[in-house]
Amino acid sequence: MTQQTDVVVVGGGQAGLAAGYHLRRQGLDFVILDAGAAPGGSWQHMWDSLHLFSPAEHSSLPGRLMPAQAGRTYPDARHVVDYLTGYEKRYDLPVQHGTRVEAVRRDAGRLLVEADSGTWRTRAVIGATGTWSRPFLPAVPGRDVFAGRQLHTVGYRSPAEFAGRRVMVVGGGNSGAQIAADLALDGHVEVTWVTRRPPRLLPDDIDGRALFDVATARRRALDAGRNDTGGIASLGDIVAVPPVRAARDAGLLTAKPMFSQLTTEGVRWADGSHSGADAVIWCTGFRPALAPFAPLGLRGPRGRIPNDGTRALGEPRVHLLGYGDWTGPASATLIGVGRTAREAVREITGLPA
Structure with a gap:
């Protein structure tokens, strides 16, 4: 019916x-x-x-x-x-x-x-x-041969499941920064944060309300035929929420450039060197x-x-x-x-x- x-x-x-x-x-x-x-x-x-x-x-x-x-x-x-x-x-x-x-x-x-x-x-x-x-996974060479665990943001819960492990966190947005900070602050996980371009943290006093105001101002400017203000992207990519600030200030949140490929046991970097990894968390949108x-x-x-x-x-x-x-x-x-x-x-x- x-x-x-x-x-x-x-x-x-x-x-x-x-x-x-x-x-x-x-x-x-x-x-x-x-x-x-x-x-x-x-x-x-x-x-x-x-x-x-x-x-x-x-x-x-x-x-x-x-x-x-x-x-x-x-x-x-x-x-x-x-x-x-x-x-x-x-x-x-x-x-x-x-x-x-x-x-x-x-x-x-x-x-x-x-x-x-x-x-x-x-x-x-x-x-x-x-x-x-609909989590997105990028077509990175070697993704199908890596013997460790792979999961997307949607599958992450807490550092406890990675204790004593070497984890690559891939992604330069809010999820990547927050999950990398979560793991790093735990102290029981060896974390490497990897991003395609240098991450840009927003000023510490910027929160969701300010982001909404910036996005709204950009839309109004575009609708009125004025120049694009750049919106949020002109300020940065990552909201510096308290855990992200804490990890940053402790020197635990420094990103490395994206690796060139995954291998069976880890990742190979652009210079040809290799790092072992037990897990990759794809914070890739x-x-x-x-x-x-x-x-x-x-x-x-x-x-x-x-x-x-x-x-x-x-x-x-x-x-x-x-x-x-x-x-x-x-x-x-x-x-x-x-x-x-x-x-x-x-x-x-x-x-x-």
Whole structure:
């Protein structure tokens, strides 16, 4: 049996919940289909020591401030999960957990959303699937012959599982710096941090709120036809959260240039020398998880769907929310996703009934 609704939101993490908040305010009929068995989105799967870049009051979804976490300036991932769980309940958002969307198709002026629990016919779809389920691994020579353990950011939990091991952490972004710092500060792991270009830490006083303001200013400048300010990239690549600062100040966070290849027992550097390694942690980013939208034929370069704001250029009934700056300034953050969610819902409200 095919069910009818105004809007289907695919994904029930922070972006999906922000969309639900604004859909509720507009009085639209909608459903949120989420593959996760429980609330919290990707925050359920983060490593143990992860903390937000910003204090709780600057890390909130629309309508409800995140409460402070006792004893912490920057809340941890478990606190975020609790916040998102409470948010979902507070606004009585119709989230169907454990529901995997398989395909979105066109159907006589409407869209069909096919899930493992049934089919929905709707006038608009909001993609809020995020990126966590699509970790990216670079094509590094020797990756298939290395005899040690290889894992991506998504598989990392704590230094305890690497005690007494030699670990290569690859990646010059926030995840790479934080995981390298986590391992180095533990004192029981031999860590080598490897980056393709010299890492650039942001000034110590820059946190998530400032990053949101910078990203927003850049977007406004581009929209007004002014020169590109460079946005966050003009300041640096890595937020100097307390563990990163501590490792840096202790001289434990010095990056080496990228190795040329993996070998059976370790890595070979550009000068021909060799270092042994027991594990490689690839902190090399993600790609948007857009597989359900493949039947619509919207995919463009780099795995993205060409868009105007949140609206897909090839299908105006599809909106993309929370995938990064290409779908709205700071839209992959808690504080940033609310604004783009509001804009997406405003456009959907104007679609023909």
